[in-house]
Amino acid sequence: MRHTNVTYWRGFLFLGFSSFGELQLLLFVLFLSLYLVTLTSNVFIIVVIRLDSHLHTPMYLFLSFLSFSETCYTLGIIPRMLSGLVMGSQAISHVGCAAQMFFSASWACTNCFLLAVMGFDRYVAICVPLHYASRMHPTLCAQLVGTSFLSGYLFGLGMTLVIFHLPFCSSHEIQHFFCDMPPVLSLACGDTGLSELGILILSLLVLQVSFSLIAISYVYILAAILGIPSTEGRKKALSTCASHLTVVIVHYGCASFMYLRPKTSYSLERDQFIAVTYTVVTPLLNPVIYSLRNRAVKTALRNAFQGRLMGKG
Structure with a gap:
């Protein structure tokens, strides 16, 4: 309809990677391959943790929910992106765009809160190991996961x-x-100034609150590790945190660059590159990092794979 010489639209059109021309087919093959590996890896992590009784601990419970959250996040974005690479520019309704934004933002925020919960879990495990079982009981774990998901949606x-x-x-x-x-x-x-301020405040709340909780946890963890007399003991304690710390650095680095910048620094090409990293690469890194750096997960994956081969034989 028309109002004060401004046309209002009920939908949008994704231009995506239309400026890449013939490279779109190559990008489709690359992103599809990465997505299939991401989807398979995260689902496999969830299944292995579910089936292996040795992994029925809070640490791996939280990891399985992080993999679930990352899987849902990518499902809302990457299939449509792949379709756009094949079919060209795509239309999406006003409601469809709002729904996609809601779900992608919700899962991204949930990931931040789950990483904070995982940091708290490592704090309890290293700083008060004798009380770990009593403090990280199933009810508290369920409450922490539920709060992470509810906060992410809100x-x-x-x-x-x-x-x-x-x-x-x-x-x-x-x-x-x-x-x-x-x-x-x-x-x-x-004037979008108030909306930009609102997004900045909400993004700061999510990132700074969750990151501050992680930072506080690791201050206590570092103090506890430095108090361990043996070098071997310090290395063992650090190794239990290495995977989580690596994922935190990648996740918060990309998120901060995307949502905590002034509008004047936006660049189409650079933002698309960062968005690809955040939506395609980061969800793949989580299972890869935990699989490569965590001995218990590697053992469970190896046992599951060997069991499958023996079943076929």
Whole structure:
């Protein structure tokens, strides 16, 4: 409809990687391969933790939920991105775009809170090991996971409402491959200053609160490790944190770059590259890092694989 010479649209058009021309087919093969590995790895981690009784501990419970959250996050973004690489630019309804933004933001926020919970779990395991079983009991673990998911959904809903309460102008082309907040917000009419501030505040709350909890946990963990008399004991304690720390650095590094920057620093090519890293590469790194750096997970995976081969034989 028309209002004050501004056209309002009920949908958007993803331009995605249309500027890459013939390279789109190569990108499709690359991203599809990475996605299949990501999906298989995360599902395999969940199944192995579920089936191996040695992994029925809080640490691996949280890891399985992190893999589940990452799987859901990628399901909402990558299949449509792959379809766009094959079919070219794609249309999405106003409601569909809002739904995609809500779910992607919710799962991303949930990942942050789950990583904070995993940091707390490592704190209890290293700083008060004799009370670990009594403190990290099943009820508390369920409450921590439930709070992470609920908080993620609430923040995702808030971010979506901050953007989609705005009217959108005649330009309805999203210079991106999914309904991410910065490119969608750039299409809104009028002054978007309050909405940008709202997104910044919500992003800061999610990232800084969860990262601060992780940092506090590791301050106590480091103090406890330095108090261990033997070098072997310190190495063993550090090894239980190495996988989590690596995932935290990658996850928060990408998230901070995407959502804690001033609008003037946005760049289409650079943002798409970071978004690909965040949506395609990071979900793959989680199971890979935990599989390569965690002895218990490696043993469980090897046993599961050997059991499958023996079953076939």
